Amino acid sequence: MxxxxxxxxxxxxxxxxxxxxxxxxxxxxxxxxxxxxxxxxxxxxxxxxxxxxxxxxxxxxxxxxxxxHPAVVEAVSRQAALGSTFYTLTPAAIELAEEIIRAVPCAEMVKFVSTGSEATFHALRIARAYTGRTKILKFEGGFHGVHDYALMSAFPPEPSDVPTPRPDSAGIPPQVAETVLVSRWNDLDLTRQLIETHAAELAAVICEPLQRALPPAPGFLSGLRELTQRYSILLIFDEVVTGFRLAYGGAQERYGVVPDLATFGKALSGGYPLAAVAGRREIMSVTDFARKGRGEPVAHLSGTLNGNPLAAAAGLATLSVLRQxxxxxxxxxxxxxxxxxxxxxxxxxxxxxxxxxxxxxxxxxxxxxxxxxxxxxxxxxxxxxxxxxxxxxxxxxxxxxxxxxxxxxxxxxxxxxxxxxxxxxxxxxxxxxxxxxxx
Ligand SMILES: Cc1ncc(COP(=O)(O)O)c(C=O)c1O
Incomplete structure (x- = not known):
């Protein structure tokens, strides 16, 4: 047919x-x-x-x-007439960041990028810069975009040989796989074991709090929170899908577990290219370029269209409807x-x-x-x-x-x-x- x-x-x-x-x-x-x-x-x-x-x-x-949506079309049209990009602070970007901080439990400071992939890539770099550790732990079947660290056992054709990841794409250097551990979603015992064994080298645990369409089992996310806190490992919620969709404050509001860092995209900007990393100020501060002048290491985060005012205007209009x-x-x-x-x-x-x-x-x-x-x-x-x-x-x-x-x-x-x-x-x-x- x-x-x-x-x-x-x-x-x-x-x-x-x-x-x-x-x-x-x-x-x-x-x-x-x-x-x-x-x-x-x-x-x-x-x-x-x-x-x-x-x-x-x-x-x-x-x-x-x-x-x-008329509110989004109107906001973008208004902004387009005022200019489309400036590579610096604009009221639209500042107001959108402030609204994320109001809405999202973990958000004390925000950095904008253009795509969800960039957001998770930078969140992982920030975690490595902050902790001084190299490895990350992710979950089999969890999708965090298309950079080399994300395309690890995101969609393997057969169950993974945990904790060894299987690259999902050709063209990824094998050395990248050595920096990523893979656990099984909703298997807290296995994840505890892996975290305890590798704690000294783990910068972050990253997950989609609703993994694709697989909800977290009761106690799983709070278990991750407790374990990561115990070993000073950062917990990153990739909320590119769940942010502003499961609740205004995202999955962290819906499930009542607050990570250290979170990434947003998709619904945040209502169909225009913008994504964000948000989290605790102390951690996010490793992106502060002023630190470089003080000789401190900086997690370099930049992008020509970061915080793009058209997308930020679309985001503000979208969030104002979602708040009703x-x-x-x-x-x-x-x-x-x-x-x-x-x-x-x-x-x-x-x-x-x-x-x-x-x-x-x-x-x-x-x-x-x-x-x-x-x-x-x-x-x-x-x-x-x-x-x-x-x-x-x-x-x-x-x-x-x-x-x-x-x-x-x-x-x-x-x-x-x-x-x-x-x-x-x-x-x-x-x-x-x-x-x-x-x-
Ligand atoms: C959970 C999650 N993280 C990250 C990404 C990557 O976002 P983008 O396609 O904007 O790079 C996606 C995309 O579908 C996603 O679903």
């Missing part, structure tokens, strides 16, 4: 293939399903043929208000309707489908047991999840097959009702040919 594309659409795809290798990110749809998008409004995106989709990709998460009463209640309620509806559809069909995640982000997993770590995700039927996603795409949902669904404030109850109809048809489509599990 693949939708046909116009000749003009095919031509855009051909040019995109020639000029860009067919993609601008790692989100690559099969040739049969590839689309070129023209624009977005609210919960919808529209392709160059004028075909509309309910969007659950949302730019891979940033568009928590939906596409082209009832926003998070709405996001949770609408997402719960989608999750509950999909579970019912699966149960009625006898399909072993799990909807995992927390707050307005979820993932559909075909597995007998609810996964609680990366090995559990590997045991799930990913191929079926991808086929389900493709079947949704064919029927008018814009999704990243096999990956997370993001929900925005622009999604309505009508969108939920239509989405559930499509979920039902997509489930039937992927199950019918083999007759699997159908009553």
């Amino acid at each position: 693949v939708r046909t594309r116009s000749a003009a659409h095919e031509e855009w795809l051909r040019r995109g293939h020639t000029a860009l290798g067919g993609a601008v990110t790692s989100f690559v749809l099969p040739e049969t399903h590839a689309v070129v998008l023209s624009h977005g409004l609210g919960s919808r995106v529209v392709d160059v043929d004028g075909r509309e989709y309910i969007d659950y990709v949302l730019g891979s998460g940033p568009l928590i208000l939906g596409h082209a 009463p009832g926003v998070y209640e709405y996001l949770y309620r609408i997402t719960d309707q989608l999750k509950a509806g999909l579970r019912e559809l699966a149960a009625a069909r006898g399909v072993p489908l799990r909807v995992i995640g927390d707050g307005p982000v979820f993932q559909v997993v075909f597995a007998e047991d609810e996964p609680r770590d990366y090995a559990g995700m590997l045991r799930a039927d990913r191929e079926l999840a991808v086929r389900f996603g493709l079947a949704c795409l064919e029927r008018g949902l814009f999704v990243n097959p096999g990956e997370k669904f993001y929900v925005s404030l622009a999604h309505t109850e009508e969108d939920v009702a239509r989405t559930l109809e499509i979920f039902a048809a997509a489930l039937d489509a992927v199950l019918l040919p083999s007759g699997t599990a159908l009553a």
